[in-house]
Amino acid sequence: MLSRRTIATGLAALALALGTAGVQAQAGKAPDALIKEVSTDVLDAVKADKTIQTGDVGKIIALVDAKVMPHVNFQRMTASAVGRYWRQATPDQQKRLQDEFKTLLVRTYSGALAQVKDQTVQLKPMRGGADDSEVVVRTEVRGKGDPIQLDYRLEKSPAGWKIYDVNVLGIWLVENYRNSFAQEISAGGIDGLIAKMVERNKSAAAGGTKS
Amino acid sequence: MTLRRLSSVALLGAAALLAGCATTGAPGAGVRADPWEGWNRKVYAFNEGLDEAVVKPVATAYRDAVPQLVRTGVTNVFAHLGDVWSAINNMLQGKPGDGLRDVMRFGTNTIFGVAGLFDMATEAGLERQGEDFGQTLGVWGVGAGPYIVWPLLGPSSLRESVALPLELQVSPTLYTDDRGAQVGISVLQVVNTRANLLGATRMLDDIALDKYSFVRDGYLQRRRSLVYDGDPPEVPDDKDDAAEAPSGSASAPSK
Numbered sequence: 001m002l003s004r005r006t007i008a009t010g011l012a013a014l015a016l017a018l019g020t021a022g023v024q025a026q027a028g029k030a031p032d033a034l035i036k037e038v039s040t041d042v043l044d045a046v047k048a049d050k051t052i053q054t055g056d057v058g059k060i061i062a063l064v065d066a067k068v069m070p071h072v073n074f075q076r077m078t079a080s081a082v083g084r085y086w087r088q089a090t091p092d093q094q095k096r097l098q099d100e101f102k103t104l105l106v107r108t109y110s111g112a113l114a115q116v117k118d119q120t121v122q123l124k125p126m127r128g129g130a131d132d133s134e135v136v137v138r139t140e141v142r143g144k145g146d147p148i149q150l151d152y153r154l155e156k157s158p159a160g161w162k163i164y165d166v167n168v169l170g171i172w173l174v175e176n177y178r179n180s181f182a183q184e185i186s187a188g189g190i191d192g193l194i195a196k197m198v199e200r201n202k203s204a205a206a207g208g209t210k211s
Numbered sequence: 212m213t214l215r216r217l218s219s220v221a222l223l224g225a226a227a228l229l230a231g232c233a234t235t236g237a238p239g240a241g242v243r244a245d246p247w248e249g250w251n252r253k254v255y256a257f258n259e260g261l262d263e264a265v266v267k268p269v270a271t272a273y274r275d276a277v278p279q280l281v282r283t284g285v286t287n288v289f290a291h292l293g294d295v296w297s298a299i300n301n302m303l304q305g306k307p308g309d310g311l312r313d314v315m316r317f318g319t320n321t322i323f324g325v326a327g328l329f330d331m332a333t334e335a336g337l338e339r340q341g342e343d344f345g346q347t348l349g350v351w352g353v354g355a356g357p358y359i360v361w362p363l364l365g366p367s368s369l370r371e372s373v374a375l376p377l378e379l380q381v382s383p384t385l386y387t388d389d390r391g392a393q394v395g396i397s398v399l400q401v402v403n404t405r406a407n408l409l410g411a412t413r414m415l416d417d418i419a420l421d422k423y424s425f426v427r428d429g430y431l432q433r434r435r436s437l438v439y440d441g442d443p444p445e446v447p448d449d450k451d452d453a454a455e456a457p458s459g460s461a462s463a464p465s466k
Contacts, residue, residue, distance in 0.1 A: 108418040170436025180420045204417040
């Protein structure tokens, strides 16, 4: 008999596969059009689902996995945050770094998504030529109050454009982790950093259920 | 939401003021930008303790007791004067068009927004710009200098600290000579600002491995971004160094 977990894993894999198929279909899409489409998609999904707005973390994570993660080069994101130490990590350590970093970011992103009410996303004019292999797409999240700056760095890949850094309110996320990652690594090595992230994810998960 | 406003008030930590520095990026940049880290960490811990014990509980009670509409009104009134300050700073930065937009904002909100209680200007497409004197110094070419954490006031830098005495003057306390009223206004401003940041600081608890360095690096990045009005030039650094290595290249020589 199929356990619930197996079914959930299967569904998640299916969602990912569908998402990836979607990516391949839109490989020719311009980076700003892609960002616009993905963000509108996500916002619409959140607005349509009351359980997400009440903070159903599992559901939000599934949504992010399905809609956003196929468009993210998470390996590059992690490698860039870890910086020069990345090359010293074993493949196994690299995988664990990626997994834990992903959990950390997706959880936080999910927390932000749970706040969505009447927001829309607007693109700002993009610089750079059509043949650039890396671009910055700049957007603004508009709702009540001041607009929130939300920018993306994207790279061209055979499977379409992939996000490798995000800027919230002027702060590039990967850059913001670089110093604290270096700090943990110099204190306890790469395993020390992994342990630290595991610990943070555990306490965030515990805190998330109580709120 | 109110982050820009904050920058003209220079209050609590989480994501307020910030100083653009030409040195960010490479591992170790934090060390260069923060030579007084030992002392700063002590002050940061003190501020956190005070926040946990007093400011945050009061702000939470305020948020729960006062309706959103009223809190938004309070936020708007405090920001209203900030628009005048922003206009002056836009002029000082050589951006008369932006300065004029701030003046129009102030006029619109004074007349149609009941003395700044409602932010009608934003509805009309005149958005808050929140320029402050720290940004003006940055535009004039003054570097951020070392990172500093002030007791009560939180993250700053040498440049922002020079601007701080001026920034603190920009408050509705200017409207009255009554000492008691001034204290009341200042307390309300701190509590209201903190209440606006409750969500952001809760998120910070979840996302940061080390809150001190996360806040510091975020502050420095944001201030730099603000100096360039949200579009700073790229800092050349080695950030993609690692990413350009072939995937899973654990065997690659590490220099």
